[in-house]
Amino acid sequence: MGLSTVTMIYAGMFYIAALVLAIGLVYKIVDYSRTPAPLKIPTTPAPTTRSGVIYRMAKEVVVFESLFKANKWIWVFGWLFHFGLLLVLLRHLRYFTEPVWFWVDIIQPFGKYASFMMVIGMLGLLARRFLVDRVRYISTPSDYLMLVLLIAIGVTGMLMTFVVHTDIVALKMFFMGLMYFDVQPVPGDPILLIHLALVAFLMLIFPISKLLHAPGLFFSPTRNQVDNPRESRHIAAWAAKLDQTK
């Protein structure tokens, strides 16, 4: 059976996007972890133990603690968006696992409605970019486009979930096929094709855009350092050389 051009394009697109995403992220993460942090600069009060730091980071990742202190509007919209996104992505795991993990099954109904959280959150964030003079001033075209892109992905997804259903079984065969290097036809549903093209684009730009905030947070010295400079000597390799010269 010959594969259609559309299938070839989408298969190629996802291979490339997955490669760029994986290599790009690994490159960035290795680069961050290899770059030394020569000085102790945690924003204090900071935890004095490793486990304290893990707790601090967990609060930043799960409830956006610093953002909560800073601005309740950004926090509400930002948190709705990210938590919605998380549930949606977890729900998507069913296209890539066989058999589907039991907990992915459990969150299916929540994931479905989480799309509303996600899109409402993003609309709020987008509105701020237009309405608040300070945020408008700092926004670049890419800031608007990033939100528009994610909203478009969300809306096309929701159209399929709530309005015109698509052939999930065929879609799953396509992606499982990609994963096992046995390419199967992609369903021809235009909304799905748009959804997928936008997602591939998102994967492509992830490692070269501000979406690096996700890995970046874990490498932020003001958040991930232990506050113990008097108790232990912290020194970077390039700085230790100076000790020899006195």
Add this chain to the structure above:
Amino acid sequence: MAAPVFDVPEIKDEIEIPKLREGVMAHVKTFPATQPIQDFMGYPHELPEDWKERAIDKMGDLLGKYRSLKVFLDACVHCGACTDKCHYYLGTSDPKNMPVARQDLMRQVYRRYFTTAGKLFPKLVGAKDLTQDILGDWYNYYHQCSECRRCSVYCPYGIDTAEITMAGREILNHVGMGQKYSNEILGKVQKIGNNLGLPGPALEDTLEGLEEDIEADTGVAVKLPLDVKGAEVLLVTPSADFFSEPHVESLIGYAKVFHAAGISWTLSTHASEAGNFGLFNGNYDTMRKVAMRIRDSAIELGVKRIVVGECGHAWRVAYSFWNTLTGLGYGGNDPFSIEFQKQLDPNYPQPQHICELTNDLIKSGKIRVDPSLNDDLVVTYHDSCNVARASRMGTEPGGQFAIPRELIRSVVNNFHDMADGTIGEATFCCGGGGGILTDDLLEVRVKGALPRATALNNVVKEHKVNFMAMICAICKAQFTKVLPKYGFDMSMVGGVHQLVSKAIKLDKAE
């Protein structure tokens, strides 16, 4: 050159977030460093022909050495959470004083030369070629940041604009655009031993004069020893403590504490400065050289403890960096630090803040105080930014807030904090930190003090506060200069040990 005339902002009931007004602070340029100053620091004194390559090279060098810079330049999502957090934005309404906009001055260049997106689609991601105009913007706005880290508290990724400002100033130095004020001081401290350029004999005279004053005042012969070998404690304090008002009152306070507790101590000529302006310019080498004076003096004098006087950024460097830079601390496992650390008394934190020391002595009954001697005062406390957000005291996180307050409450009876959101980790900078404390930046300093002045005004109205205590030499100098512009009396400003000095009993406790 006469300072330009400007309007002092009006204090409102609450700290207000202004509508932005573009370019209103674009005229403020701090005085450039002259050739002799730059020569000493090893920087060019004018824009070299290959300035662009030099700037980009230096940026690349810093990106390889500092993870903070690299992660911070990548991670910002332009969420806007920090936009209303900087006292310079609140006081000036110039949008380039919003922390994220200040970062973007560098980020636009970073993106253009160091990121794929910025190389391919500069317009889309706001990337720009480096031009002299951009360098000019850096020069203006990296000298309107006091590196106070308030923005880093609120950024969801902890992006600390101070790190960007430091890198910006370092790059500027490498293309001959140094700041007179900071670089001149860095010369003095390395050549003479302190930021004021006060030579050894003058220091000796000053200390003798102070001893006479104290004895005349109290009838007790309290000493201010200098360069005494074998003393237990080396006190390292900002040189302003030696002869600026109200700083000197705190110096007298420290001397009385050591006297009353019977601790042998000394000052050092070579280390007659706790301040380290190397911090402000983002040059690790300079900061280390300046810090090495302390190590050298401690070894030379053979002291067992190092105690630091009232100075905010000095305490940051001492607490957070001395161990790294000079091995002064614990836990070293290399010859450079092991040898030195053996000399230090393990029963005490090294270095120790004077507030930690005094508070412990009072709590353990080793010195006695009578708070009623301060009954003429209603006191509030200004958390200095470097102490609050870049250091600690005691063993618990937040000790830097609790210990000075505990100490103040033990020596005064009337104490009221300023409003939440303006103290503790959210404290507002005095407006003069980070290398800004110079008259050519007076407009920035006055406007940047607006949030603090507003919070102070509220406790003055509500509780009749008439004294604002602090533990920073820069804060003291800044407030005595700018608070009068807002209608406050400059005698409201003073050190925590000025209060201790008044309340302490000089006869030894049992």
